Amino acid sequence: MTDGANNAESDDFDPEEWREQLQSHRQQKDDFFAEHRQSPIPPEDRDDFDGLDYFDPDPDYRVTASVEAHDQPEPVEMEVSAGAPQRYLRVATLHFELGEGDDAESLELSAYQQEGQDGLFVPFRDKTTGQQTHQDGRYMEFEIEGDLSDTDELPLDFNLAYSPFCAYSETFACPLPPEENWLEVEIRAGEKA
Template structure:
């Protein structure tokens, strides 16, 4: 019954109601800020040789199609788990909720997570983590998928802007330990938005 209600909800929104009023300047600001971070030796994840010649990351064209309002379903009584990373490190996360939405006529779902330790800090108490991969992963975008930073929504919807999706630091430097995208967050569509892969 729950699945049927979700599908009905998404079908109703597929006629335009699920599209957020797109803020192009917000996506431009994201690109400007991440480029500044990567160009600064104090904050950049780039290796020295790449930093020396760095000018800009490669982005998909900003596209309002990939900024949307998803139905947000909080999950209850979830048990914390150790998320796999690119190293032996296993940070503890909990599945906080599910985002349901439609892209290219397909009903899709992504799990959204909360980092237990990080959420104990006042600065990050509302921070949510959305890792995902899609059909561009390993081709135009990083093979390990991408991340989106979110804030805990107050209602039953959440804005997801794939234009602000970025690569894990592992895409630039092997010294970092990065969470791996859970298999359930592998989308069977192309998400042509956000940061593209850094190297072939």
């Protein structure tokens, strides 16, 4: 679930186009949740579903991360909301800053893959977790073009952060963000609880 666009600070970033793409993405997701047979919303609750709740779009939560690819990814056992832990590989560390000037905070998130997968899975918790956002954290996913070791930078758009399916139905088992991905800041972007 990436938009593949450039960093908000780059010269060719168009905030209006970005906002329109984000709103379109959110509308498509609402339509899927309301109508699709694979929706995580239980069928008996879909008639009352009137859309997901989001933070307002905020380009300040759209940053560029430097990618530290790990040549020998370490296995990580992630706890799951129900059932046995799931095995992932920690394939990269994403380094980024939130805020500007003296208020900028240097942060990092680990990115994972399961065996045979190409994209990056970035589960995280932040200071909104259990308050404004889902109690077990949120996810981001990124497609990588080419080899990860050749990727120097990656756009991170927290406006695309979403709640796992287990937030809507107990029939789903969802990986829980490991402690290394617990951010000590508020990420007031993306999907709310």
